[in-house]
Amino acid sequence: MNISESELTVITTLWQQSPMTIGQIIERVQQHTDWHDNTIKTLVSRLLKKNHISRVKDGRQFFYSPITQQNEVAEVESKQLLNRFFKGKVSPLLAHFAENKKISQQELNEIESIIQELKNNIANGDKND
Amino acid sequence: MNISESELTVITTLWQQSPMTIGQIIERVQQHTDWHDNTIKTLVSRLLKKNHISRVKDGRQFFYSPITQQNEVAEVESKQLLNRFFKGKVSPLLAHFAENKKISQQELNEIESIIQELKNNIANGDKND
DNA sequence: AGTCATAGTTTACAAATGTAGTCACAAAGA
DNA sequence: TCTTTGTGACTACATTTGTAAACTATGACT
Incomplete structure (x- = not known):
């Protein structure tokens, strides 16, 4: 429910x-x-x-x-949002916020480092999977 | 309503x-x-x-x-999601998806170029504001 | 002219949701 | 011991939402 x-x-x-x-x-x-x-x-x-x-x-x-944890709910709700408005992907959502200039310089930096880390993980074959 | x-x-x-x-x-x-x-x-x-x-x-x-356009609704719903679960910011959402490995290599590239463009805009003072 | 298919309007009804009120009980304090 | 206060259980009631049915009007087709 x-x-x-x-x-x-x-x-x-x-x-x-x-x-x-x-x-x-x-x-x-x-x-x-x-x-x-x-x-x-x-x-x-x-x-x-x-x-x-x-x-x-x-x-x-x-x-x-x-009992139900926050990240479970966040997961479900996020997916629903992405499916409803952004073809199920994160990047169009990001693009939306980018267009509307809702992203600060600092957040930009945070996003960059998240991306960087992801790329590194992939490059390393991501042994922690 | x-x-x-x-x-x-x-x-x-x-x-x-x-x-x-x-x-x-x-x-x-x-x-x-x-x-x-x-x-x-x-x-x-x-x-x-x-x-x-x-x-x-x-x-x-x-x-x-x-009458109501998709991006208006997407805007409102996205903000609500971010406020409810991600402190109102995009980056924690991205981090969440990153953790759960829900982002493909291709999407990563897309995200990167969005970010790159944003940075360029900022660097140029974003005359189109 | 009569009938059918479509569009439009009105009504229905249960479940979920928002927002409490009421009642009973037990611990804490006067 | 009597009263207040916090806790818990049960009930209430309007609105929204999901999911239609019923009825009406009007072209289209026979």
Whole structure:
């Protein structure tokens, strides 16, 4: 099952720090939303039901942790985006951002070094595969 | 208002070719879905209501065209993805794909030339801004 | 003229989503 | 002991989305 937009906000806090109690989750989520406590509780239960997070009881409270990891979700969502708009490839996305001048000089440098590293890996036959 | 997943499928055919009659839209969408005619009609009316497409009557038929353009939607969706998972930047996304070895040698070359061009533009002060 | 195929409009209905309210219980404090 | 407060479970309700069915109007064909 999928993670909805607002559920994502909740599980994101758990990706940043876990385990947390419901109180901690509510506190952190409310730092950048105006959602009611109960709303956040509902989102947590939906994530539980969808099996994206788990919890263990310690004393009288539960401590919540993510099951589904951020990079898994990022992977799926990225692929969907690429398929929907960029023929399934990264380069057209990059080209899009390039056209719209949304890439800073510093980011350019970062991208260059990522590319450079990739090329080196390929040149070396990439023994770590 | 937002474009839903299945609405996107419909408007995508209009991005590829427009204007089209409803019959043409249905035909093209059904080339890669098994949606019922009426389903597609409903999606078209929702896109109309949301003002993402327009239509003009010619004789007794309407000819439909997109109002919202693909690159606008791609822009918004891309930004959302980057914000949600990659700190709002392209490079971490690229790094993610790099790690997962989802980038072919050819794409690497494409990326390199995009980068190269960007650097040249910056070096020239990018007079076309 | 009658029938069929197409296009267009309106209505339907379940599941998912956003956004809570209500109720019960137990630990903590007055 | 009584009350407050945090936690958890269950219920609620409007909107959006997916997925059509039903009905209407109008050319096209027989």
